[in-house]
Amino acid sequence: MFLTCEACAGREDRGVSCRWCMETNQCLPSKYMCHPWRTVLHEVNCPAKILPTTYNDTFNRLEVAHYIHAANRVSVSVPVGGPMSCLMQMSGNIEVIHELLVPTSVDQKSIGIVIGVNHDYRHIFIAFRSTNNMRQLLVQWLIFGMGWMEDFPLGGQMTAVFVRNYKDILNFGFDKAVEDAVGRFPSYSFLMTGHSLGGAMTTVFSLHVALRYPAKQVRLYAWSGPRSGDETFVKMLKEHVFEQYRIVRDGDFVPDFPLRISQTLPAAHHNTFEIYYPKHMTTDNYRICDQAETESCLKGSWWKTMFSHIFMFDMNFFNSQFMDYCE
Template structure:
């Protein structure tokens, strides 16, 4: 019986591969699910994969989409697009992402937006603990623009070497975790998100009570981009903001979760823009080395690729609608020869982590000698805290990475891929 079942599966798979060519030639969802595959063997329609925008025969071995994400009905083909990519909005959001690195965010806002327009209404901070090391801060800034009718959540990115090393080691050694929207996400990103989200969601609710018709924009750079991805999806999933009123802009974002998370995110956060500066190496990690095609790290859409090294706000770009599109950043082979730190630290010719480095006091050191922010004393307990914009805070979190250490880690990762 078992042998017969195996033989049947192999025959069906082979037939699916052969007859599936009639499916693979289709390039749109409606035609795909309306077309029969396996004819005349089995009365099954072709299946549409929204992640790769490709059509596959029933049980096709070439289809690597999660089964629960496959589109099989015409009614499920239609996706409402709530917004278009705006380079002007992207530039504003990279400046807002820079504000999240500052220990004095209102002064940073005033510097980066000298004509006004944004008012810091709250900052969310929490002491962070993760896999190997203890950190002194996780942070998000909440601002409002009455002129643009926006409520903005800007998330802080990676700020020191130990934090970066922790991110890499966690991704390599600890399995992904289930996430509320569906799918699985990297543990480190999930932990950082969970530390801030209770207060971030409350801060957003508070502002929506005053500005119910405002759009919510979530943004971030590097680690902040990963947290922004989870935050935007959760705010829609938890019915705090509607899908059509949510926008996401990320810069240098690593892969946050698996294919199912990417697909669910695409449905929840339709107006989502994942911006990549030429060959930014952080957007390539965690590496896609998992043997299971559905569990490997995978980007959600929509990639906006800036291929040139020089990236002024008016630089040329390419929009790639397919998740992990091979014609965007993946067309640019990555190796140590073309490695450049600036590809990750600079977006729109702005040093995201150091845009406000001249403001406030210099960073302090804790009793154990670790560098901390000047705001750390405001959230020493183990609960997130909403800090009002007029609190007495100063200083600046500037990105200071030990790039020889990072290169060593990358060589280790390369060896890991080759031998394991």
């Protein structure tokens, strides 16, 4: 008999697939013995016994948001200095080291990345741009709808568009750019962030960076991203990324994709910790969810709207290829 969720969920016992029931705190052999919303089939979705205490709403709202705005200005149509115009909205000592505009093979478009440093917080920030054109959006949703997964080079499987983007970004020289930043500021930690597509790609690359620099702390602030990798990938994130937060707003439909219609079918899986905000996102009105996938947070919100994806923290994160300077 398995006495904990971690020991029970997903284990095989005499040919029976075990699942943990959160209603009774028991390991059960059948899905019919517990409410499906209260059943855990995978270890990565076991409720956390201790919730993190390091999440900082003010830091996320006043610092991380500007990193995301800066990444959204890495585009062929944005004037030189576009990313820095966003970072100048902050009062800290900020420096941009690299802007990478990476051609993407899967949609024949691009993804933007900004690498910089915040000397006040002593971290190297790496921010990924969100989708900024209709073709890129349609290709992503087509792949989501197909349920197309591919082997991820670091382990497990992942939604194909993110695997292809990962390889394109590495081939473009991402590692060399990060090495340059680390060489200049060897004592600084990492902060990874992005919104929407950027939220998924920063989740992917947080593991990449953590594995390349195991002595450094990697903090992940992923906003409104879709699911990226499977349970193996999520488990690796938990093992190697120092701190991870997934920030979502009530009513946002993008994190529901690619669809996860069953716990038993191969599919992408969210990572912890979900920081769930009600629709108005006023200061400190958030909830830290104890499961990566749970109907008691965003997954259980039945009404969906594009505005919940675009407007966060009273700021507009709609991204267009015709963006200009931050004002």
